[in-house]
Every structure is written in C-alpha cells, then in structure tokens.
Amino acid sequence: MGGDGRYVLNGNWAVSPAGTYEAAGTRVVYTRATGPEETLRAAGPTSQDLLLQVLLQEPNPGIEFEFWLPRERYGPFQAQAQVLGWSPRQPQPREVEPQPLESPTVIPPRTPIPTPEPCPPCPDTRGRAHRLLHYCGSDFVFRARVLGRVRQAQETRYEVHVQLIYKNRSPLRALEYVWAPSRCPCPPLALHRDYLLAARRLISPDGTQDRLLLPHAGYARLWSPAEDSRVRLAARHCPL
Structure with missing residues (x-):
C-alpha cells in the first residue's frame, strides 16, 4: 500500500499477477x-512510505526483509538500531581482499531421491x-477458479477464487484455501480452471x-452451464 x-498490488481481496509495479x-x-x-x-530510492x-x-511462515x-545516513541509523536492540547488517566493503587458495573439496556422490509412486486412478x-x-x-x-496448488505431506492445498455461491452455512471470502486429504486428491483440480465444488467445514478440536475440506472422491466438476443447471436442480431435492 x-x-x-x-x-x-494484492488489494481488496484480488490477487495480482507477478510483474513490475x-x-x-x-x-x-x-x-x-x-x-x-x-x-x-525495489532498487529505490523511495519517495514515500x-x-x-x-x-x-x-x-x-515469517517475513524476511533488508534495505540499504x-x-x-547509516551512522545515525546504526546508533538508533542499537538502542532498539536491532542487529543491522554491516556495510559491504567495496574491495574484496584476496583469499588463500583452498584445496578442492571432495563432493560425495549424490543419493538418488526416490520417485514418488504414481497416483492411482480416481x-x-x-x-x-x-x-x-x-x-x-x-x-x-x-463455483471457484483454482489459482494455486501446494502439496504438503499427505495433504493438498488449493488456493481458489470464489466466484458464485450456491450453498453456504457460514460466510465465504473471495479467496479461500480448500484442502484435500491426500497427496493424490480425487478428483485432481487443474490450475486456472473453474470448478463446482462441494466442501465441508472442518474445525480442529x-x-x-478452520478449513474447507474437499472429501476424497467428492464433488468437484468443471463448471459449465449444464453443470450449473444440474446443481441448481439438486438443491430442490435436499431434505429440509
């Protein structure tokens, strides 16, 4: 801001694409x-906050930052940082002193990384x-568009942009995470595609x-006008 x-960028619940601003x-x-x-x-200098x-x-996950x-202005800033208990990085020298030659390092052979087993058919x-x-x-x-996908251990997390709500028992935000409890979710969701999703709310003890859970072999269909009509028809047959 x-x-x-x-x-x-990334304001008002909208995700900005990577690029130069x-x-x-x-x-x-x-x-x-x-x-x-x-x-x-940013190379700077900046003209405002x-x-x-x-x-x-x-x-x-933490935030790392540095600035020059x-x-x-570095001396007064360093004195102020010491009062605040910060540990600022020291200025880098313009010249690098020659270093003595070191003996070549013996690199051990790499251990092959096991290839994960392929996902079974859904x-x-x-x-x-x-x-x-x-x-x-x-x-x-x-209805949501898939913006990102991250596999974490035995879970898959999708970042989605909610576009149309057919049913909700609590408010949904424009950007949500949807979790699938498997490294091989069924059905898998493709990036940058629109889906109709049926999810459950899962709150830890x-x-x-507080998560949106997409059950294994649950309802996740590519959105289309025909699928939109089918899901609206299904809403009429749910017991009250």
Missing part, C-alpha cells in the same frame, strides 16, 4: 510461485445420486484450524 492509501517513485518487482513464498524487490500488510489463514541506506463419481449426496451433505457448494 502506498502513502496515499491505495493498494499497489510503479510505487513510491521506484519500480517494485513482485514474484510469487505456487508455494507460500512471495518476494518484493510503503505499508506492507500480511493476510494469514495459516501459521505465519546512503553512507551518510473412482467414477458421475451420476445424479452422487451429485445429490454431496450437495445435500456439504456445508458449502460454490482446539479451534486453531
């Missing part, structure tokens, strides 16, 4: 991958009965985790 209160009199390079890591780099806001739905000051989940079962038994049914 810039000094004028407007978001430079103009902000605070400099160019900010934003990179993001499918994992949790995101990076912001930049405010970094972090939205967390999972445990905080002109030499004439069971057939087509049919009206399957759609009706999951629509009526789920806490949420919504200690109340620290």
Whole structure:
C-alpha cells in the first residue's frame, strides 16, 4: 500500500499477477510461485512510505526483509538500531581482499531421491445420486477458479477464487484455501480452471484450524452451464 492509501498490488481481496509495479517513485518487482513464498524487490530510492500488510489463514511462515541506506545516513541509523536492540547488517566493503587458495573439496556422490509412486486412478463419481449426496451433505457448494496448488505431506492445498455461491452455512471470502486429504486428491483440480465444488467445514478440536475440506472422491466438476443447471436442480431435492 502506498502513502496515499491505495493498494499497489494484492488489494481488496484480488490477487495480482507477478510483474513490475510503479510505487513510491521506484519500480517494485513482485514474484510469487505456487508455494507460500512471495518476494518484493525495489532498487529505490523511495519517495514515500510503503505499508506492507500480511493476510494469514495459516501459521505465519515469517517475513524476511533488508534495505540499504546512503553512507551518510547509516551512522545515525546504526546508533538508533542499537538502542532498539536491532542487529543491522554491516556495510559491504567495496574491495574484496584476496583469499588463500583452498584445496578442492571432495563432493560425495549424490543419493538418488526416490520417485514418488504414481497416483492411482480416481473412482467414477458421475451420476445424479452422487451429485445429490454431496450437495445435500456439504456445508458449502460454490463455483471457484483454482489459482494455486501446494502439496504438503499427505495433504493438498488449493488456493481458489470464489466466484458464485450456491450453498453456504457460514460466510465465504473471495479467496479461500480448500484442502484435500491426500497427496493424490480425487478428483485432481487443474490450475486456472473453474470448478463446482462441494466442501465441508472442518474445525480442529482446539479451534486453531478452520478449513474447507474437499472429501476424497467428492464433488468437484468443471463448471459449465449444464453443470450449473444440474446443481441448481439438486438443491430442490435436499431434505429440509
């Protein structure tokens, strides 16, 4: 967020693509991958304050940052940092002293990394009965676009953009995480595709985790006008 209160990127529940953005009199390079890591780099100098806001739905993975000051401003800043108990990085020397030659390091042979077993085929989940079962038994049914996918141990986490809600027992945000309890979720969701999803709400016993769970062999269909009509029809047959 810039000094004028407007978001430079990732504001108002919208995910910005990676790229270069103009902000605070400099160019900010934003990179993001499918994992949790995101990076912001700017050569500077900045002409106004930049405010970094972090939205967390999972445990905080931590934030690393560094910045450089002109030499004439580094001394006063270092004195202030010492009072605050910070450990600023020392200025880097302009010349590097020659280092003595070291004997070559013997690199041990690499141990081959075992290849994970291929995922088995998913069971057939087509049919009206399957759609009706999951629509009526789920806490949420919504249309969403898959933005990202991360495999963590025996779970798969999808980052989705909720576009249309058919059923919800509690509010849904525009951006949500949907969890599948397997390294090989069934059915698998492709990136940048729109799906109709039926999910359940799972709250841990200690109340620290509140997740949207996509059951194994659950209801996850590519969105289409025909599938939209089918799911609306299923809503009429759920018991009250």
